[in-house]
Amino acid sequence: MNLNEKRWNENYLEEMLLLTSQNLPLVKVEDNYTIVKELGSGSYGHVLLAMNQSRGNLMALKFMQKNNTDLKVFLIEYCLSLCLSTHPCIIDTFGIAFQTERHYVFAQELAHDNLFSLMKPQAGVPENSVKRCAIQLSSALDYMHKKGLVHRDIKPENILIFDKECRQIKLTDFGLSCRSGTPLESMPENLPYTAPEMCRLGASDKLIAHTSLDTWSFGVLLFSTLTGYFPWTSALISDKHYVEYTKWQRSKRIFQVPSQWKMFSKEAIEMLTKLIVPDPAKRYPCTEVLKCLKVPWKVTLDNTKNTNSNVFKNKNLAWR
Known part of the structure; x- marks a missing residue:
């Protein structure tokens, strides 16, 4: 991290948090917005499709309940989203933040859907679309x-799509994001995308x-979108698919390829196993995928039907 990036981390964000906290108006939603429908919901609150009455434009309003959201948590997510939205592959966050009697609210651009909506069980997403996402x-x-920031919640629901071919996708939801070096506690649940060091906490x-x-998480996401199933339920020694994978990794992959990996080309296996390494110190950066775009990622398996039990039977498995 260079000096300018460090200064951005330590000074700019803190100034934004302070200014936003001092200028967070109390607003009656119905006086300023026409609510069209709900776009999604979770433990944080809900996201609504709304039209700004004065400008006539549609936007997504994220409502976070005050009774289970600390003001600083809301401010960090909003300010991070606003700062990072200058990148073309990160969701655009508008300079609109306010509070109601029961919620903290901020506004973002509207997307078509999220990546999970394209993922078909046992089939996944077409390879060209996955490569565009990658x-x-x-x-x-x-x-x-x-910039010294960690997203911490990479999963298909947090990848917004603007067309079904994934020619434009954007990363969203910075509610768990933090600076690199921040002490983290264990999470209430472990998802297939959760790294083993987090699962063991x-x-x-x-x-x-x-x-x-x-x-x-990025590596597991690529695996899942390509195949239509998860490589494991959680990265723990109690999960047989994860244990099989770690044994294969430790053997330098000289043994037979685990059944759930057989549809990948050798180049794709090399790429994915550089990202999905149990030892965090040995993981390659996400940009490693750029070296593998010109080769096929999947191979055709004749007379072979994958019977992996981790298919997307329940959407809630991928939701937090």
């Missing part, structure tokens, strides 16, 4: 990582945030 998402993550343990957390 190029754009690696660029967005590289941009964050060079006990209730009283701490882990220092590093960009390698995103690299692992």
Whole structure:
């Protein structure tokens, strides 16, 4: 990280947090916006499609409940989103933030849907579309990582799409984002995208945030979008698919390829296993995918049907 990036981290963001906290108006939503429909919801609150009554433009309003969201948490997510939105592969966040009696709210651009909507069980997403996603998402993550920031929640629901061919995608949801070097506590649940060092954390343990957390999630996301199933349910020794993968990794991949990896070309396996490395110190940066774009990532398997049990049977498995 150079001096300018460090200064951006330590000074610019803090100034934005202070100024925003001092200028967060109390607004009645119905006086300024016409709510069209709900776009999504979660433990944080919900996202609504709304039209600005004075300008007539549509936008996504993210509502975060005050009773379970600290003001500083809201401010960090909003200010990070606003700062990072200068990158073309990160969702555009408008300079609109306010509070209601029960919510903190900020506005973002409207997308067509998210990447999960394209993922078909046992089929995934067409390879060309996945490669387009890989190029754009690696660029967005590289941009964050060079600023010393870790996203920490890379999953298909947080990749917004603007067309079904993924010619334009954008990274969103910075609610868990933090500076690299921040002590982290364990999460309430482990997703297939969660790195093993996070999965192993006990209730009283701490882990220092590093960009390698995103690299692992990025690699698992590519695997899942290409195949239509998860490589494992969680990266723990209690998961047979994860144990099979780690044994294969430790053997320098001289043994038979695990069944859930057989549809990948040798070049794709080389790329993915550089990202999905159990040892975080040995993971390659996300931009490693750029070296593998001109070769096929999948091979045709004749008379072979994958019976992996980690297909997308339940969408909630990929939601937090």
